[in-house]
Amino acid sequence: MNSIMANVIFSDKERDYLKSQRLGRIATAAQISSLESSVQPDVVPVGFDFDGDYFYVGGLNILKSTKYKNVLKNHKVAFVVDDLRTIDPWDPRGIRVYGSADVITRESGYMNETSHPQTQYIRIKPYKKWSWGIEEPVFKDGKFNVKRATTREKE
Secondary structure, rough: OOOOHOOOOOOOOHHHHHOOOEEEEEEEEEEEEOOOOOOOEEEEEEEEEEEOOOOEEEEOOOOHHHHHHHHHHOOEEEEEEEEEEEOOEEEEEEEEEEEEEEEOOOOOOOOHHHOOOEEEEEEEEEEEEEEEEOOOOOOEEEEEEOOOEEOOOOE
């Protein structure tokens, strides 16, 4: 993925917001078994880095995690970063992305700053995003105000 594509998806304010956050939620899914046609979705809170193009998700014992095993079988993921700017008035903000994930070795990731350093990360290349409450008020004219963007490249 090139920087031009990421710049089309995320505005400067959205990139600044993502770089200011440390926790997100990754959703993955894979078939339960080859005999079953259904999938079991899995969503978990995770730490992450964002370099302006990719999200990097690490974790303690990541190689044994459901998210890791799911990504090996199905590269499609969803990722959400959100928070509450204030509670009164209610002012949520956040970004949700659909992306394509792979597993990489990364020596300089955020896990190096923890008491359990790891070099394996799930790397997410976003291709579609929704954001709210970052550039404009989350509620506008009594409706939820969402900004959308999609790249030309889906996988």
